[in-house]
Amino acid sequence: xxxxxxxxxxxxxxxxxxxxxxxxxxxxxxxxxxxxxxxxxxxxxxxxxxxxxxxxxxxxxxxxxxxxxxxxxxxxxxxxxxxxxxxxxxxxxxxxxxxxxxxxxxxxxxxxxxxxxxxxxxxxxxxxxxxxxxxxxxxxxxxxxxxxxxxxxxxxxxxxxxxxxxxxxxxxxxxxxxxxxxxxxxxxxxxxxxxxxxxxxxxxxxxxxxxxxxxxxxxxxxxxxxxxxxxxxxxxxxxxxxxxxxxxxxxxxxxxxxxxxxxxxxxxxxxxxxxxxxxxxxxxxxxxxxxxxxxxxxxxxxxxxxxxxxxxxxxxxxxxxxxxxxxxxxxxxxxxxxxxxxxxxxxxxxxxxxxxxxxxxxxxxxxxxxxxxxxxxxxxxxxxxxxxxxxxxxxxxxxxxxxxxxx
Numbered sequence: 001x002x003x004x005x006x007x008x009x010x011x012x013x014x015x016x017x018x019x020x021x022x023x024x025x026x027x028x029x030x031x032x033x034x035x036x037x038x039x040x041x042x043x044x045x046x047x048x049x050x051x052x053x054x055x056x057x058x059x060x061x062x063x064x065x066x067x068x069x070x071x072x073x074x075x076x077x078x079x080x081x082x083x084x085x086x087x088x089x090x091x092x093x094x095x096x097x098x099x100x101x102x103x104x105x106x107x108x109x110x111x112x113x114x115x116x117x118x119x120x121x122x123x124x125x126x127x128x129x130x131x132x133x134x135x136x137x138x139x140x141x142x143x144x145x146x147x148x149x150x151x152x153x154x155x156x157x158x159x160x161x162x163x164x165x166x167x168x169x170x171x172x173x174x175x176x177x178x179x180x181x182x183x184x185x186x187x188x189x190x191x192x193x194x195x196x197x198x199x200x201x202x203x204x205x206x207x208x209x210x211x212x213x214x215x216x217x218x219x220x221x222x223x224x225x226x227x228x229x230x231x232x233x234x235x236x237x238x239x240x241x242x243x244x245x246x247x248x249x250x251x252x253x254x255x256x257x258x259x260x261x262x263x264x265x266x267x268x269x270x271x272x273x274x275x276x277x278x279x280x281x282x283x284x285x286x287x288x289x290x291x292x293x294x295x296x297x298x299x300x301x302x303x304x305x306x307x308x309x310x311x312x313x314x315x316x317x318x319x320x321x322x323x324x325x326x327x328x329x330x331x332x333x334x335x336x337x338x339x340x341x342x343x344x345x346x347x348x349x350x351x352x353x354x355x356x357x358x359x360x361x362x363x364x365x366x367x368x369x370x371x372x373x374x375x376x377x378x379x380x381x382x383x384x385x386x387x388x389x390x391x392x393x394x395x396x397x398x399x400x401x402x403x404x405x406x407x
Contacts, residue, residue, distance in 0.1 A: 001167040007040050009176045012243070014044035016184055017140035018095045019239040022049030025094035029056045033101040033146030041097065050095075060106035060271060067115045075114070076121035086129035096139040103148035104331035107271020116270065116300045123373035124305070131361070135351050138239035141334055143170050152331050173244045173323045173335060184240065188229030194248050197407060198226040198389075201397050205390040206252075206314060208341075210382050212262045216281065218314055218343075219256025221368040222392075225354050226250045234357055244323060246338040249315035251348035253368035255284035257311055261343065265329060265336045265379035266293075273331065274298045277378075285309045286345070302345060307372040313344035317381055319403035324381075333377050340381025341400070346374035 014020050026045045030038050042053045067075060107115075145166035147159050153169075154162040170176075175183040208216045228248035230238050258281055266275040276292030279302075286302045286309040289295065302309040315337065323330075323339040330336050348369040350356050356364060365371055387400035398406035 001164060001171075003040075005171070005177075006037055007044070008180070009171060009174070010037065010040040010044040011047075012174075012176055012180050012184075013041060013097060013140060013142045014048045016181060017142060017240045017243045018045075018097050018138050019237055020045050020048040020050050020095050020138075021237060023051045024049070025092050026050045026053045026097065027056060027089070027094050028053060028097045028099065029058060030099040030144075031058050031060075031101045031146060033149075034099070034144040037144050038099065041099070045095075045097075054094075058102070060102060063271075064107060064110050067110050067118070072114050072118050075118035078122055078125040083125075083129075086126065090129055090132045093133060093137040095137065098139070098141045100141065100143040100332060100334055101146035101149060102271070103146060104152050104266075104268045104273055105271070106148065110271065112297060113300050116297075116304070119270070120304050120373060127373055135357070136234050138233060138237055139241060140239060140243060141241065142174065142243040143332065143334055145170060149332065153328055169326060169328060169330075173326065173338070175244065175322075188240075191228030191245075191248055194405070194407075195226040195228050198248065198250075198399070201389060202392045203389040203397065204392050205256075206399070207388045207390065208259075208261065208380065208385065209388075210262070210380075210385045212264070212382060213278070214259075214261045214380060214385070216257065216259035216261040218311065219253040219284070219368075220250065220314075221253045221353070223353050223367050224250050224253070225352055227349075227352060231351070242334060242338070244335065244338050246317045246321040246323065247315040247342075248317075249313055249349075249352075251352035251369055252311045252314050253284075254307075254310050254348070254365075254370040255368070257281040257284045261380050263378050263380060264340055264382045266331060267298075267376070267378045268331055268333055269297065269301060269376060272297055274301075281311075284311070301374065301376060304346075304374045305372055307370050308346050308374050310345070310370045310372070311343055312346045312348035312370045312372065312375055313342075313377065315342045315344070315377070316387070316400065316405075317341050318400075318405050319381060319383055336379055337377040340379040341385060341387070341403075342377045342379045342381065344375055344377045346370065346372035346376055 145163045150162035150166040206218045262278045266273045274294040280288045383403045385403045389397040389399045
């Protein structure tokens, strides 16, 4: 891929995705797959006005070695220096950018459930720091191709050809070719218009049905709203959390989900793929799971904490989305969740409450926002998915028909 194109993509992430502010610190989390692009992004952040850019590197092979040789208690521990670093993040409110490139099977063979238990323990310590910066700083998740990821998506190509093909797919899906800034403005406006329509309907339930067996009814909060496109910090800074994004989403009401839902794409979780699965809900909680691949890992996921088995998100994505139309399975949640309607288990979004900043955390939870150490999206959209909204007055509103918008 030409350097000029990659530098424009880096600029788009820094200035539109993260919207780095002058004098702001930036944390970039990335794998070892594209160090040259990380340098481009670092420079783009500085040119946008960043005071300081810190890069934190990730490498699956090291993670596997740590998990293999460290005792669980050591693996789970959050050291004092790590807490100090987290507190610095709370104090300075840096812009955070995540570059995804990892191998979908990169953690295959990691000792389970040792690793899951250790990560659950770490997350409980880290979560209060993350909660403290929620909605008051910008963050953006974008992607660059790694060789193993590229070969997973394009197994018939050579490594070099696969990486180039994945670059093209990423840039196309992220609206990073052509006049990217104008494209993002128009796309965000369309998503926000759909949110306005849905928010005007005073919906209380969503009923999902499909020929694969999905028949699920999910409750919505009276105070809840649908969101999509760009978001704003409490200080008024606009940013794009996900590049790409195709979703209109809301946080459902905890405790109100009944029925069965079937996945339609593989789920990449903790570096492993879970596939061919379904979940049964009663009183809002997952009561049984089945999977053709990695069922035990799926079961551990819904047991990560006391609220991991409850829903935290309902997201609407038409099958006409560019990602779905590409015909590719990316084996990566950032992309696959934007190819199809999806749900998420675990943590809900506080900002899906109207005027959320006027309520305490406890009040938002009382409204029905779920709180958990996980937030895991899984895809349920398909060509014949129908979603019917039910209003507070009992009126039925067509939301999706045949996998796409009904309005």
